[in-house]
Amino acid sequence: MLRGHFERTLTMLKKFVRAVDAINTFVGRYTALLLIPLVLVVFYEVVMRKIFNAPTSWAFEMTIYIYGFHFMMAMGVTCLHDKHVRIDIITLQLPPKAQLVLRLVTFWVIFLPFVGAMLWAGTEYAAKSWMQWEHSWSAWKPPLYPFKTIIPVSLLLLLIQGFANFIRDWYQLKGEDI
Numbered sequence: 001m002l003r004g005h006f007e008r009t010l011t012m013l014k015k016f017v018r019a020v021d022a023i024n025t026f027v028g029r030y031t032a033l034l035l036i037p038l039v040l041v042v043f044y045e046v047v048m049r050k051i052f053n054a055p056t057s058w059a060f061e062m063t064i065y066i067y068g069f070h071f072m073m074a075m076g077v078t079c080l081h082d083k084h085v086r087i088d089i090i091t092l093q094l095p096p097k098a099q100l101v102l103r104l105v106t107f108w109v110i111f112l113p114f115v116g117a118m119l120w121a122g123t124e125y126a127a128k129s130w131m132q133w134e135h136s137w138s139a140w141k142p143p144l145y146p147f148k149t150i151i152p153v154s155l156l157l158l159l160i161q162g163f164a165n166f167i168r169d170w171y172q173l174k175g176e177d178i
Contacts, residue, residue, distance in 0.1 A: 013167050017178050020164035021080055024157055028077025034070040038063060058140040065147050072150050076157035079165060100173045107166045115159050122151035 045059035078084055091099055128134075129145040136142050168178050 014171075014178050017164040017167050020160050024076035024080045024161050027073055027157060028080075031070055031073040031077075034066055038066045038070065041066065057138070058142075061136060061138050061140055061142065065142070068147065069150055072154035073157070075154050076161040079158055079161040082165075097173065100169050103169050104166065104173065107162060107169075111162050112159075115155060115162060119152055119155040119159055122155050126152050 041059050041062050045056055045063075048059075049055040091102055094102065126145065126148040129148040132145075134144040134148070136144055171178050
């Protein structure tokens with residue numbers, strides 16, 4: 001009876017990891033496509049400014065929003081593929097099993113508290129923006145609340161990917177693959 005429950009839990013954990021990986025892969029693929037409109041907006045602004053001497057009032061700010069969305073929403077898929085920047089001079093000298101144990105410990109000691117705090121603060125930040133119907137200070141004055149909502153959404157994707165990576169590392173420590 002207890003063994004059956006334990007096996008169902010392990011199966012659910014594996015499904016969770018696969019689902020989170022799939023979600024962040026999907027988000028990452030479509031987020032990468034944002035580089036196309038980003039380049040187009042920059043190109044348009046350069047042509048308008050340099051050739052026609054008619055700069056826009058919106059292009060610079062639009063590039064900030066597009067790149068910000070691109071940067072923030074790519075955090076989960078970057079974590080999935082273990083491509084975040086880190087200094088691992090010492091940890092690379094450790095045996096693979098010790099590296100796994102260190103990753104499992106640092107998840108609880110560093111990753112979870114930091115990302116959790118950022119998610120909490122980012123949610124409050126976005127909620128405040130929505131309550132005020134906040135707009136930009138520029139002449140273009142786009143609404144800021146949708147863009148600020150990206151902060152908690154992207155941090156949530158990063159957080160769940162962190163949990164998925166933790167589960168994957170735990171299985172790997174036991175000698176299993178997901």
